[in-house]
Amino acid sequence: MPTIIEPFKIKSVEPITFTTREERKAILSKAFFNAFLIKAEDVIIDLLTDSGTSAMSSAQWAGMMLGDESYAGSRSFFHFENTVKEITGMPIVIPTHQGRAAEKILFTILGGEGKYIVSNTLFDTTRANIEVSGATGVDLLCPEGKIPTVPAAFKGNMDVEALEKFILEKGAENIPVCMITVTNNSGGGQPVSMQNIRDVKAICIRHGIPMYIDACRFAENSYFIKMREKEFENKTIQEIAFEMFSYADGCTMSAKKDAFANIGGFIALRDESLALQCRNLLIIIEGFPTYGGLAGRDMEAVAIGLREVMEEQYLHYRIRTMEYLTEKLVSAGVPVMLPAGGHAVYIDAKAFLEHIPSEEYPGQALVAALYLEGGVRAVEIGSLMFGKYDEQGRLIPAMMELVRMAIPRRVYTQSHIDYVAEIIIEVYRNRRNIKGLSITYEAPTLRHFTARLREV
Numbered sequence: 361m362p363t364i365i366e367p368f369k370i371k372s373v374e375p376i377t378f379t380t381r382e383e384r385k386a387i388l389s390k391a392f393f394n395a396f397l398i399k400a401e402d403v404i405i406d407l408l409t410d411s412g413t414s415a416m417s418s419a420q421w422a423g424m425m426l427g428d429e430s431y432a433g434s435r436s437f438f439h440f441e442n443t444v445k446e447i448t449g450m451p452i453v454i455p456t457h458q459g460r461a462a463e464k465i466l467f468t469i470l471g472g473e474g475k476y477i478v479s480n481t482l483f484d485t486t487r488a489n490i491e492v493s494g495a496t497g498v499d500l501l502c503p504e505g506k507i508p509t510v511p512a513a514f515k516g517n518m519d520v521e522a523l524e525k526f527i528l529e530k531g532a533e534n535i536p537v538c539m540i541t542v543t544n545n546s547g548g549g550q551p552v553s554m555q556n557i558r559d560v561k562a563i564c565i566r567h568g569i570p571m572y573i574d575a576c577r578f579a580e581n582s583y584f585i586k587m588r589e590k591e592f593e594n595k596t597i598q599e600i601a602f603e604m605f606s607y608a609d610g611c612t613m614s615a616k617k618d619a620f621a622n623i624g625g626f627i628a629l630r631d632e633s634l635a636l637q638c639r640n641l642l643i644i645i646e647g648f649p650t651y652g653g654l655a656g657r658d659m660e661a662v663a664i665g666l667r668e669v670m671e672e673q674y675l676h677y678r679i680r681t682m683e684y685l686t687e688k689l690v691s692a693g694v695p696v697m698l699p700a701g702g703h704a705v706y707i708d709a710k711a712f713l714e715h716i717p718s719e720e721y722p723g724q725a726l727v728a729a730l731y732l733e734g735g736v737r738a739v740e741i742g743s744l745m746f747g748k749y750d751e752q753g754r755l756i757p758a759m760m761e762l763v764r765m766a767i768p769r770r771v772y773t774q775s776h777i778d779y780v781a782e783i784i785i786e787v788y789r790n791r792r793n794i795k796g797l798s799i800t801y802e803a804p805t806l807r808h809f810t811a812r813l814r815e816v
């Protein structure tokens with residue numbers, strides 16, 4: 361088979377600033393070994409996140425010029441609304457400035473003390489919005505999803521037995537929503553099967569619980585369904601996405617992911633009375649219901665991006681990028697999460713840096729080493745991000761020490777990915793020289809964003 365090429369030509373370029381190893385050494389220590397504190401222009405390849413970092417198409421940029429900035433009833437809103445309606449089949453569309461605003465609105469209304477929101481895995485902003493409302497977020501991920509190195513087709517699936525058990529234990533009346541995240545971002549971008557969505561829906565119907573989808577990566581998930589579930593091999597991405605949404609009572613989405621937009625989000629719903637409450641809150645915190653915190657031009661970009669993301673050539677290239685990087689790393693012996701997910705490649709830093717204990721943050725040490733070696737910026741998902749302290753002040757480590765390399769959409773070419781692989785493999789060869797880190801400053805919450813560290 362010929363090489364799977366980038367399904368686009370490049371019309372506009374943004375130069376990369378190069379740094380020397382000496383310069384990066386100084387930058388790293390000035391940033392206290394925290395990649396969040398490094399300036400973007402000091403980064404050669406930026407894999408911190410795939411959120412809001414997409415390259416827009418020429419059609420999207422042209423749409424920006426067509427944006428109708430009218431306060432009420434703008435043409436761009438109707439373009440946006442019609443597109444979301446057509447893709448999801450849901451009759452009500454409420455724009456928000458990004459995904460977490462949609463979550464804030466939904467869970468302010470549906471959450472509250474004593475309630476439980478069940479999920480395959482809640483994304484961190486989703487969980488935060490649930491918990492701020494007083495409700496409890498519950499992750500019921502399938503067992504195979506919890507073992508990073510054992511491959512399976514749908515490691516993002518919800519554990520349906522655990523769901524049934526949980527509902528019986530807590531009572532359906534205390535569970536206002538079951539939320540399925542596609543793909544499972546916090547679980548490595550692993551997909552959820554259509555069969556699992558059907559099974560979860562059947563349980564929800566039996567107990568009268570509405571089912572929602574966190575749809576940030578709906579197109580990537582639909583592509584995995586097409587590739588891995590026989591029944592769907594001849595269906596289009598649009599058909600698969602439509603069926604997926606057909607089981608849902610509503611969805612929230614961050615358009616910063618699978619809509620190729622730099623900002624944006626929405627809630628889509630079927631329930632008129634819930635929509636009324638959502639819109640009332642929207643007006644207070646986001647804006648009038650026909651713009652919800654977005655400029656008209658942003659709604660144009662989202663509407664166009666939502667269609668582009670379902671093109672199969674694009675998804676083919678997109679998913680292949682993760683596989684390609686994963687294969688290169690596996691063949692060099694680098695421990696990575698298997699199989700490759702939809703938007704990122706995860707290194708198992710505990711196995712990579714066996715000589716560094718959790719107390720010395722192996723994930724963060726690896727992030728620092730990748731930056732030093734080649735100016736590649738990744739993010740730690742381990743004990744720096746999730747670690748807590750016990751009563752004696754000892755670290756309670758996270759379950760896993762991972763380093764995530766999230767790939768922005770349509771931004772990097774194959775040679776950029778080759779370069780990333782080379783840097784990781786070089787760091788792996790010299791891994792014994794990498795030192796652990798200790799924290800010198802940390803904030804009381806979400807410490808990973810601002811923590812300062814130094815080498816042990």
Ligand SMILES: *Cc1c(COP(=O)(O)O)cnc(C)c1O
Pocket residue numbers: 411458459460461483485486541545574576613614615616617624625
């Ligand atoms: C990014 C993300 C969100 C939140 O969206 P923002 O636009 O960052 O507010 C929610 N859920 C998932 C799965 C995400 O990846």
